[in-house]
Amino acid sequence: MHLYCHIPFCVRKCAYCGFYSVYAPAATVAGFPELLCREFSLRNPDGEVPRTWYLGGGTPTLLGAEGLTRMAELFAPFFPVVGLEEWTIEANPADCSSAVIDAALKVGVNRISVGVQSFDDRLLADMGRRHTASVSRDLLRRLQSAGLDNFGIDLITGFPGETDESWLYTLEQALECAPKHISVYALSVEPHTVLSYRIGKGLVATPDDDQVMNRLKIATIMLNEAGYRRYEISNYALPGYECRHNLAVWHGEDYLGLGPAAASRFGDRRWTNAPDLKKYGGALASGEIPPAQSDIRLTPEEDAVERTLFRFRLGEGLDLTAAAAAFPVLADRLRAWDKVLRKLSAHGITEPIPNGWRLTPRGFEVCDAVLAELS
Numbered sequence: 229m230h231l232y233c234h235i236p237f238c239v240r241k242c243a244y245c246g247f248y249s250v251y252a253p254a255a256t257v258a259g260f261p262e263l264l265c266r267e268f269s270l271r272n273p274d275g276e277v278p279r280t281w282y283l284g285g286g287t288p289t290l291l292g293a294e295g296l297t298r299m300a301e302l303f304a305p306f307f308p309v310v311g312l313e314e315w316t317i318e319a320n321p322a323d324c325s326s327a328v329i330d331a332a333l334k335v336g337v338n339r340i341s342v343g344v345q346s347f348d349d350r351l352l353a354d355m356g357r358r359h360t361a362s363v364s365r366d367l368l369r370r371l372q373s374a375g376l377d378n379f380g381i382d383l384i385t386g387f388p389g390e391t392d393e394s395w396l397y398t399l400e401q402a403l404e405c406a407p408k409h410i411s412v413y414a415l416s417v418e419p420h421t422v423l424s425y426r427i428g429k430g431l432v433a434t435p436d437d438d439q440v441m442n443r444l445k446i447a448t449i450m451l452n453e454a455g456y457r458r459y460e461i462s463n464y465a466l467p468g469y470e471c472r473h474n475l476a477v478w479h480g481e482d483y484l485g486l487g488p489a490a491a492s493r494f495g496d497r498r499w500t501n502a503p504d505l506k507k508y509g510g511a512l513a514s515g516e517i518p519p520a521q522s523d524i525r526l527t528p529e530e531d532a533v534e535r536t537l538f539r540f541r542l543g544e545g546l547d548l549t550a551a552a553a554a555f556p557v558l559a560d561r562l563r564a565w566d567k568v569l570r571k572l573s574a575h576g577i578t579e580p581i582p583n584g585w586r587l588t589p590r591g592f593e594v595c596d597a598v599l600a601e602l603s
C-alpha cells in the first residue's frame with residue numbers, strides 16, 4: 229500500500245486554491261505529526277508497510293526541519309522511512325530553507341515536488357503566491373547543489389492575465405531549471421475562492437478553453453522535444469522519474485490518506501476524512517478514528533471499475549486481457565469497453581496497444597467524457 233499525509237497548513241490562501249488548508253499557530257503545526265502517527269496506528273492495525281510516502285498539502289514545508297525530523301522519528305517504528313521506494317514532499321518555494329532541505333534529505337526524503345506554478349512574477353502576485361520566480365530558481369539550484377537528483381515542479385496555465393508569451397517564458401524557464409518531472413495543470417475555477425469571486429464580479433474573465441487547450445499543446449510539444457514523456461494527462465517525466473506514488477494510485481493500488489480532508493482507498497472501502505482540523509485533532513485526542521466526510525463500501529464490480537478506469541489517464545493505456553485476468557467480474561464490461569474504444573479510434577480519440585487501448589493526445593483533451601461514457 230501507499231501512504232499519503234495531508235499537511236493542512238498555509239500561511240495564506242492562494243486565489244485559485246480549493247484544497248483544504250488553514251492558518252494555524254506554530255504550536256498546532258508542531259503537534260500535527262503526532263496526530264498523523266496516531267491516525268496511522270488506528271487505521272493500520274495489521275501493520276502494513278507502505279511502499280511510497282507522499283506529504284502533500286497545504287504546505288508540508290511549513291513543518292520545518294524539526295517537524296520533518298519528528299515525522300521520521302514517529303513513523304520509523306512502523307516502517308523503514310529511510311530507503312522507501314519513494315518519499316516525496318511538496319515544497320513551497322517561500323518556505324523551503326536550506327535547513328528544511330538538509331533535514332528532508334537526512335531523514336530519507338528522496339523526491340521533492342516544488343510548487344513553482346509560473347515564472348511570471350505578475351501572475352504569481354495575482355495568484356496570491358508568496359514567492360517570486362527568482363525564489364523558485366534559487367530553490368531549484370539549491371536542490372541540485374544539495375545532491376537531490378529527483379525533483380519536479382508544478383505549473384499552472386490559464387490564470388487570468390496569462391499571455392502566450394508569458395506561458396512560453398514559463399516553459400522555457402522550467403526547462404532551464406532541469407527538473408526530472410514537470411506537472412502541467414489547466415487552471416480549474418473552484419467555488420468559494422478569491423478567483424471565483426473575481427470572476428463573479430466581472431473583475432477578470434473566465435479562462436478561455438481554446439486558449440488553455442492551445443497552451444497545453446505547446447507544453448506537450450516543448451516538453452516532448454526536451455525528452456520528457458507524457459506518462460499521465462498532466463504529468464511529464466524524464467525516463468525513470470515518473471512519480472511512483474501517483475502511478476500506484478492510477479494503477480489502482482491501495483492507498484491510505486492521513487490528515488483532515490485526506491482521501492483513502494483501502495480494500496473495498498473508499499473514504500475521505502472530514503476537512504476539519506479541530507474535529508480531526510479532537511477525535512484522535514480521545515483515541516478515536518477521525519470523522520469521515522464520506523465513507524463508501526464498493527461492490528466488487530464498482531471496486532474493479534475504479535481500479536481499472538484510471539489507466540486511461542496514463543500514456544500506457546489499458547491492457548484488456550490483463551484487466552480481465554485481474555478482475556473476472558469485469559469480463560462483460562471489458563468486452564463492451566472494447567467496442568466503444570474501437571469506435572472512438574475512428575475519431576482519433578483512441579489507438580490500439582497490444583491487447584488493449586490508450587487515449588491519443590486528442591483523446592486526453594476529452595478524457596473526462598470518455599471516462600464518463602465507460603463508467
Ligand code: SF4
Nearest residue numbers: 238241242245285286
Ligand atoms: S500554498 Fe498550495 S495549498 Fe496553500 S493555498 Fe496555495 S495552492 Fe492552496
